[in-house]
Amino acid sequence: LDLIYGLPFQTEQSFADTLSQVIELSPARLSVFNYAHMPTRFAPQRRINEADLPSADEKLAILRTTIEMLTQAGYVHIGMDHFARPEDSLAQAQRHGTLQRNFQGYSSHSQCDLIGLGVSAISRVDDVYAQNPSQLSHYEAALDEGRLATVKGLRLNKDDLMRREVIERLMCDMAIDLEAIGKRWQINATDYFSTALERLKTAEQDGLLVRQGLYLQATPTGRLLIRHLAMAFDNHLQHQGNQRYSKIL
Numbered sequence: 001l002d003l004i005y006g007l008p009f010q011t012e013q014s015f016a017d018t019l020s021q022v023i024e025l026s027p028a029r030l031s032v033f034n035y036a037h038m039p040t041r042f043a044p045q046r047r048i049n050e051a052d053l054p055s056a057d058e059k060l061a062i063l064r065t066t067i068e069m070l071t072q073a074g075y076v077h078i079g080m081d082h083f084a085r086p087e088d089s090l091a092q093a094q095r096h097g098t099l100q101r102n103f104q105g106y107s108s109h110s111q112c113d114l115i116g117l118g119v120s121a122i123s124r125v126d127d128v129y130a131q132n133p134s135q136l137s138h139y140e141a142a143l144d145e146g147r148l149a150t151v152k153g154l155r156l157n158k159d160d161l162m163r164r165e166v167i168e169r170l171m172c173d174m175a176i177d178l179e180a181i182g183k184r185w186q187i188n189a190t191d192y193f194s195t196a197l198e199r200l201k202t203a204e205q206d207g208l209l210v211r212q213g214l215y216l217q218a219t220p221t222g223r224l225l226i227r228h229l230a231m232a233f234d235n236h237l238q239h240q241g242n243q244r245y246s247k248i249l
Contacts, residue, residue, distance in 0.1 A: 001027040005062045006035035008052035012061045019066060023073045029090065030075065030083040031105055032066050034059060063224060079174060080226055082106045099172040106172070127156040159235070162187070167230045170216070174223055178214035189214055199232040 001022060005015050022030065037053060039045040054062065067077055075083040076091040082105055084090040093099040093108035100107045102114055103122050116123040120134040130153035133139050142149035156164065162185050170176045182189030190197075200216070203209045208222035209229060218226055231237055 001025070001029070002031045002033065004033050004035050005066070006037075006054055006059045008048055010054055010062070012058065012065055015062045016065050016069065019069050023069065028085050028088050030070065031081050032063075032083065033081050034063075060224070067224075077223070078106055079171060079223065094172065097173065101168050101171045123150075127161060129154045129156075158185075162192075163233050163235065166193075166233045170218075170230050170233075171226055174226065175215070175217040178216065182214070193233065196232045200229065203229055203232075 003018065003022065035053075037045060037048065037050065039048070070083045071077055074085065076086055076088075076094075078084055078090050078094055078099070082090065089108040090099065090106055098108070100109060100111065102124065103116075113126065114122075114124040116130075116132060118132065119136050119139045120132055122129060122131045130150045132149045133142070133151045138151070139149045162181065166176055166178070166181060178189040178193055181187075182192070200209055200211075203222065203225075204211055207219055208225055210217045210219060216229075218229060222229060
């Protein structure tokens with residue numbers, strides 16, 4: 001079941017009422033997403049008055065209440081926006097260290113290729129990402145001509161692959177052993193990730209992260225901001241200016 005918080009006029013109490021009804025339905029999994037307000041990209045969102053949207057503090061309160069209510073109801077907080085029953089395959093995969101994060105969220109199928117079908121879909125095959133066109137007419141034209149509907153792609157280099165592994169494990173396990181990463185890739189992790197570790201000093205001081213040598217563990221509060229912690233390892237973000245696809249909680 002998918003739920004969205006951060007919508008106009010939502011409050012902590014109104015979302016708690018919704019959650020109470022959802023808990024009665026007892027779904028095996030829940031995805032609780034933060035609404036991404038991008039009016040420049042999606043025209044229908046321009047009709048929304050931004051003053052009617054919950055503030056960042058209000059959304060954080062909603063998320064905290066969500067985690068509290070769902071965990072009390074017996075769900076495991078897998079991470080970020082996903083919850084599952086303890087016997088669900090997602091919870092089992094996390095316990096076994098095989099959980100994966102892809103464009104659709106968390107998956108119990110580790111290291112699997114992902115083929116995207118449809119408009120704007122993104123595929124991940126080994127070390128390559130490829131995206132289909134965002135306009136339906138362009139997508140249909142490619143299919144009519146017997147072509148792959150791919151408009152852009154990226155082949156990852158060694159640095160990308162290492163950082164993808166770090167980011168994925170951090171988002172899935174809420175912790176990362178950089179020493180183990182260094183041994184696997186035959187690098188000096190302290191030197192290689194020095195910039196990322198410097199970026200994370202503030203998060204450590206703010207109580208979002210506990211560091212023991214090269215082992216980093218997100219705190220309960222840090223789990224709510226795991227995207228922010230993971231971003232420290234993403235070297236491509238510095239080239240994107242102020243563009244963000246969703247606001248970070």
